[in-house]
Amino acid sequence: MSSTKAVIIGVDPHKMSVTIEVVDTRERLLGRARFDTDKAGYAAMCRYVKQWPARLWAVEGANGAGRPLAQRLLAAGEQVVDVPAKLAARVRLFDTGHNRKTDALDAHSVAVVAVRTDGLRELTEDGELEALRMLTDRRDELAHQRVQTVNRLQRLLSELLPGQRKRDLSATQAKAIRHHQAS
Known part of the structure; x- marks a missing residue:
């Protein structure tokens, strides 16, 4: 030592x-x-x-x-x-x-x-391991950001349907709302 x-x-x-x-x-x-x-x-x-x-x-x-x-x-x-x-x-x-x-x-x-x-x-x-760690950290950040974005979008879309709770909004309903809002 x-x-x-x-x-x-x-x-x-x-x-x-x-x-x-x-x-x-x-x-x-x-x-x-x-x-x-x-x-x-x-x-x-x-x-x-x-x-x-x-x-x-x-x-x-x-x-x-x-x-x-x-x-x-x-x-x-x-x-x-x-x-x-x-x-x-x-x-x-x-x-x-x-x-x-x-x-x-x-x-x-x-x-x-x-x-x-x-x-x-x-x-x-070990530079290669450090590069892999940095890539993994970035991937984790992106995944976290995506989950936040999807949750925020689902919350906002559910507000467009009266009496609907966030978790009751299906992907089909979300797509229909998005399509209706775009046209």
Whole structure:
């Protein structure tokens, strides 16, 4: 581990959430939290860790489930190392006496591996993955915008039919109203 980093943030990543544990170089617990992997969750996680400006992120499986988060962190200028799942499992077994998995135990094991292990692979930014993330974010924004537009249009069209609730307006009725209004 880099001696210039005051804290290590162990990350147990999942598709919809990440659990982190922050420890110092003596493995003392400084913080623990769980965040969603959406934009709001990522922003909340970044705000949470700002209290430790000298930090190293240790991500379990940074070439697998942890890859999107690891690349996002790298794009933000963070220092990230990959912790192989086998090393984290070994630490969990030796530290707890069993190999039962919980997100908190996994995040702790990842952080401990980063404290105790020299030579973990330091990650570099992957431009292709970042481009895909940007395209996916844009697609999500467009889909959200389309749903808003359709809902707004349906609400406005339903106001043209007295006594009709928004959800009672069929696509055929909407098309007829639109056609009638255009002519």
